[in-house]
Amino acid sequence: MKLLEQLVLTPGVPGREHRVRKLIQSQVKGLFDEVRTDALGSLICVRKARPKPRSGGGSPSKKKPLRVMLAAHMDQIxxxxxxxxxxxxxxxxxxxxxxxxxxxxxxxxxxxxxxxxxxxxxxxxxxxxxxxxxxxxxxxxxxxxxxxxxxxxxxxxxxxxxxxxxxxxxxxQAPFQKVGQTVVSQCMDNRIACWVVIEAIKKLAKAKHHSCEVHCVFTVQEEVGLRGAGTAAYGIEPDVGVAIDTTLCCDTPGVPSELRVTEQGQGAALTVMDGASIADLSLLEEFESVAKKSKTPHQRSILPRGGTDAGAVQRAAAGARTFTLSCPTRYIHTVTEMVHQTDLNACRDLLAAYLAQA
Ligand SMILES: [Zn+2]
Known part of the structure; x- marks a missing residue:
């Protein structure tokens, strides 16, 4: 939780993500084969495929690895x-x-x-x-x-x-605080996704082998219209794009249950659609099947309005299959954004499990 605390307490509004980028750079040493910053300021960290040697001792498969772009925005409102x-x-x-x-x-x-x-x-x-x-x-x-x-x-x-x-x-300005089974702070949107990506890659690195090539992009200017993700995806041209972000969790007083979007503590949210994109159906089902196999708590969700970086990645260059992995967050866009630890850990575990088999 120390890293998450550092992430939420480091200021970075759209176009001023410098300190967050520096903090992430210091935390990802050794996890990637290449780290660079693009023209808009997004931090792009590439981990190449590490295919298993073939059984019988042959050289690993020469098949072109699946190129997966993860997008976690660094900026805050x-x-x-x-x-x-x-x-x-x-x-x-x-x-x-x-x-x-x-x-x-x-x-x-x-x-x-x-x-x-x-x-x-x-x-x-x-x-x-x-x-x-x-x-x-x-x-x-x-x-x-x-x-x-x-x-x-x-x-x-x-x-x-x-x-x-x-x-x-x-x-x-607001503190980072454990509240019951949750953590509460400002800009959990979207520093929790930065945390989820870093921690999932740490898990993946421990497993030694994976077939996909992962491009982790800590994007800029999401809050003003998904600006950094689009240009980054244009350069990377991923096969698959996965945005990691917060989503509404309105299981709170004054909101009817059909409008709650997600339920706190019920696991990672698999976003079927939001205002900016419709999840690629095969990707949605793949994430769901990985969640079931790895016994990771998960729930489907639909966000009627608002979008994530997936919307920009999906439509960059000739397009990509995209999906959004969301973390249910109560009181979003306030300084008391509340995230259940079960949901946070589920997002990390599901992302790592997906990448391990992709
Ligand atoms: Zn966000």
């Missing part, structure tokens, strides 16, 4: 500084979709240097307007728009203007 006013308050532009109902009274970090965490500035984000004691009854009912929110760094305006510039990354 966040903000960029849009304006610094004369009193030193910051206004922000969202990068990724926020529900502003979750943006009251938040601690934030403003990151003026994308490579240097020591220069990060703590701040608070609040809607402008009067406190509840003196607000009118109508004002109290209003949900603020993003334009109403301002960041206070607790510093004189001159100092703010010296330290902060337009375009600086801003992220919400």
């Amino acid at each position: 966040g903000f960029m500084v849009r304006h610094i006013d004369d009193n030193g308050f910051l206004r922000v532009n969202a990068v990724g979709g926020f529900d502003t109902r979750n943006l009251f009274a938040r601690l934030v970090s403003v990151c003026p240097d994308v490579n240097d965490p020591k220069k990060d500035l703590p701040g608070v984000m609040n809607p402008g307007g009067k406190p509840v004691h003196i607000a009118s009854p109508e004002d109290r009912k209003k949900v603020p728009e993003l334009e109403d929110l301002a960041i206070d760094l607790g510093l004189p305006a001159a100092q703010v203007k010296k330290k902060v510039k337009l375009g600086d990354m801003v992220v919400l």
